[in-house]
Amino acid sequence: MPGITLMGAVDWDRKLFDSLIPLPEGTSYNAYLVRGSEKTALVDTVDPAKVDVLMAQLDTVQRLDYLVAQHAEQDHSGSIPAVLARYPGAVLVTNPKAKELLQEHLDIPDDRFKTVADGETLSLGNKTLRFIYLPWVHWPETMGTYIEEDHVLLSCDFLGSHRAQSGVFAERHIVMHGAKRYYAEIMMPFRGFIVKNLDKLTGLQIDMIGPSHGPVYKEPAFILDAYREWAGGPPHNKVVIPFISMHGSTLKMVDRLTAALADRGVTVERFDLTTADLGDIAMSLVDAATIVIGTPAVLTGPHPKTIEIAYLAGALRPKTKFVSIIGSFGWGQRIIDVLGGLIAPLKAELLTPVLAKGDPRAADMQAIDALADTIAAKHHEAGLL
Ligand SMILES: Cc1cc2nc3c(=O)[nH]c(=O)nc-3n(C[C@H](O)[C@H](O)[C@H](O)COP(=O)(O)O)c2cc1C
Known part of the structure; x- marks a missing residue:
């Protein structure tokens, strides 16, 4: 998608997630670079174990205006301090609950933050980021980012999969195993919130979904339908x-x-x-x-x-x-x-x-x-x- 680049790291070798669940297909930590005509934003970072991979990708980015933190968990937020240190002028954009958690987990100074409300927008020039709170998928502070002009939803951990692959996009029959495994471990305890968050997305035109783990969905209907069935369908x-x-x-x-x-x-x-x-x-x-x-x-x-x-x-x-x-x-x-x-x-x-x-x-x-x-x-x- 012009102006939106998948960054982050593919973790082919990680054996366990949360030091608990095996990862037979590996996983990835996705960050997305969104370049507007006036400003540039990076949405999320990577697990600190992969910070060098992200830093090398950022060699092509001279100026970063915003770093968006959708989720305070360390596999996405752990490299925020390194990115902020590299771009002293970058503003860390997040919601108030995530700010609190980021400060507690990563000790980020107060003056680097800008907090956004549910539905608030941030203009990058010809691209507009709309922040959509998606609480409890799977922490209280999780939110997604909708890029209005492109109809792209960056969905955070919501709708993600544990899957390392060399290509960017998801193939339905291949990704479903890792997506269901991810749902089962991470999302299932929050079924009620999942249904509410799916409802919240129904009014949006979504042409592409970029989750924080696993490949990007070019045809997002199937993963949204799968989540509806897993979370809300009968046993x-x-x-x-x-x-x-x-x-x-x-x-x-x-x-x-x-x-x-x-x-x-x-x-x-x-x-x-x-x-x-x-x-x-x-x-x-x-x-x-x-x-x-x-x-x-x-x-x-x-x-x-x-x-x-x-x-x-x-x-x-x-x-x-x-x-x-x-x-x-x-x-x-x-x-x-x-x-x-x-x-x-x-x-x-x-x-x-x-x-x-x-x-x-x-x-x-x-x-x-x-x-x-x-x-x-x-x-x-x-x-x-
Ligand atoms: C290490 C060990 C501890 C056991 N502790 C108990 C016990 O506390 N109470 C009891 O009723 N049986 C106890 N048993 C007996 C087993 O529950 C019993 O042999 C049972 O039939 C074994 O079932 P299994 O063949 O499916 O392993 C113990 C057996 C072993 C090997």
Whole structure:
């Protein structure tokens, strides 16, 4: 797009995001240079680990009038101090909440800031930046920048993807995996805000979307539609079973439940927590109607690997309607108390758990079949099956 240049850094080698979720396709930190007839603005910077890449790109930019900070998180804001030091006359443009966070995180002096209101515009001459607050996608201060003359939306983390690639633009079938993984980990807890922010964008003509991670969308409709479905659509006729088994008893119950659900027309996605990728589990949770956690008793409670996943599910708050727990114990346990508390934020209905003492017997397997019956009936009642 004339006058708008993608800058920033592609991070092919980063292994984890938030020191938690694996990045099988890498990621990128996008900055955008917008040159108007009178002024030049840079929108966002890069993770400090890549500051040299951005600085080399800026060798072609003699004068920078504005540096726009859409988001105070360090993977976009961490190189702001270096850019401000290079351009002593540049004004840091952001919203009041982001200013507060930037000062707390990066100690930027007060006199470098200009704060903007929701909807306020900033003229660069023949290009006008309109700032659109997009709160809670995924911090309280996040905002986007709409370039009015070009109908381009720089959407911040909203609508982004974890994907490193050599080209600028997104290909739908290639980007969707990284976009859904990104949504699941970063955006899903804020589903209500996502729907509101999508509504806020509906009046705008948007011909192109430049997110802060991953490739640029030349045909933005598909990512907007995907977000609408992920955040606001109904869950699918699907049960996610994250499980672990030390000696095989819980595994037998998981196998039985998988088969019984398949017989009843319910899709199952299983994750053995000894090897499963947290990002894959998070993606699977996006549209799961039901979660069943499988665990043996370990040191009174559930296996620690299932504690992590129950906590994560509770924190990510997918649109899950039903939950249950299956597993095996030896002599005494508090599995339901512990896991039940962790998944409580889901506000899902707890279907009667099945815990076998030792190796599961016929009665335990019948209880598993009954759980499958209940799940199928619940999905049917909810109009999913
Ligand atoms: C390290 C360890 C700790 C255990 N702690 C408990 C416990 O606190 N309470 C209990 O009822 N069973 C406990 N057990 C027994 C297992 O829960 C039991 O053997 C169960 O059947 C194992 O299921 P699995 O075959 O799916 O691993 C423990 C087993 C192991 C190996």
